Amino acid sequence: MIRFEQVSKTYSGGHQALSHVDFHVAPGEMAFLTGHSGAGKSTLLKLISVMERPTAGRVRINGHDLNTIKPKQVPFVRRDIGMIFQDHRLLMDKSVFDNVALPLIIEGYSVQEARKRVLAALEKVGLADKYRHFPMMLSGGEQQRVGIARAIVTKPPLLLADEPTGNLDPKLSMDIIRLFEEFNQVGVSVLIATHDLGLIARLKYRTLTLKEGRLINDGLEEQPA
């Protein structure tokens, strides 16, 4: 599903964010990506969502080389990836319903069909009764779930989450992770970047660990030293 082949990324100014990263996440797999701040987690996710391009090496999704994607095609790549952000990235002046409907509107769904799907997605994250609310009226955990509903409303085959539990207490974090597990069970590949090692330790999932731009561990997380 996601394959990195000797990927390096050097930012202009000389900072090397990633060097020779090499891994493969299989279709239907769920994996964590961890490491300290600045280890390269965000850069890695940006390479998948084509916000950045690798300096060297190749990123493939479903076998397609992202280096060959032209700027005009980037939006279509992003439609195949559900992205979830630490700061939710919601439109604050739009209702929960409108926020979740955005990807459908962009893809040109009819209003009736979009409505059905939005309500189904909100149902799944447990916010069906709050679709009229505005993001400001919701708690942090609820906002995050609106973000998740937006990411899954188009039923993408791949979910990327960047610190989805960043500002949440352990119980809420666990709820969020359970949600991802549900999506994973229906065949969606999930990659979650987090520095919450305690959370990872409680789950038995494959964990990719980055340190200073290098992949130092691939497999079950070892107990933090």
Added chain:
Amino acid sequence: MSLLFRNRVVEKGAQQQKGLPLWRRLLMVPVHHLQQAVSSLGELWRNPIASLMTVAVLGLSLTLPSALYVMVKNTTQIADQWQQASEISLFLRTDASEQSVATLKQQISIRNDVEAVQWITKQQGFEQFKATSGFGETLDYFDSNPLPDVLVVTPAEQARTPTRAQALLDELSQAREVQMGKLDVDWLTRLQAIVDLIQDVLAALALLLCISVILIVSNTIRLNILSKRDEIVIMKLVGATDAFIQRPFLYTGVWYGVAGGVIAWLATQLLIWWIGSAVTDVTELYQSQFALAGLTVGEMLMVWLVAVALGLVGSFLAVRKHIKSIEPDA
């Protein structure tokens, strides 16, 4: 459209859905455009002050050229009326017999370079003068009619240029019955030159104002785009194309044009009405019937079209430059 996943099920309800008949898919395009147009209008409605300023600038900028255009139109109309001045008036000797005048009229009318000859007798001339000159009853104090008979010669189409008309006049004045001939060529050429000058000034002014309108609209839309930076980034993150993000801003520009065009109409009509009453006062002093013509429906549509085009071009310039430069980076 799935780029990376060829076999990803094209979801039910999506625009590209195969099952829908072609006409319904085609129908969805204008429907989506309409939705976005209406939502841009709503956006303007919620944010009226800034939009009102831009709309006012657009409208008032167009008012000046359209008001000037109306003036030129009216001047040309007057000039057309005076085109009759390119008639040659032959004032006849008072001692010329009626029969010789008739013969002269006959002779002149069969010439190739003459379209028509009209014989205005002393009496007719006197009545006409009394009616139009504004002296009216004063003329009753004359014991006898001091006016001579006049032959009014209208040159044929090809003989109407100032030089040819002058040559014709010289030739006709040779006749024995003619005391003097008159042709107001200088006055005509001067008027024509002034109208031409005003038209040139008008074109230059209109061009400058249009450019400034485009820049103003472009700047407003630019600020609009920058203030929605976060929103644009989010839309790009969930896969919106540049074209999709641009559309509301382009519609905003169109709406500016629509509203600005209406303001231009109102202001132009107001200006014409104001000037019109002054013009009527002046023409009444000369006992002349003259109504200032306003904008016709066709011309109003033209002003509207220009306003909308300027709004669209202005927003297009802003959009093309700035939407592309906003990219998600965090």
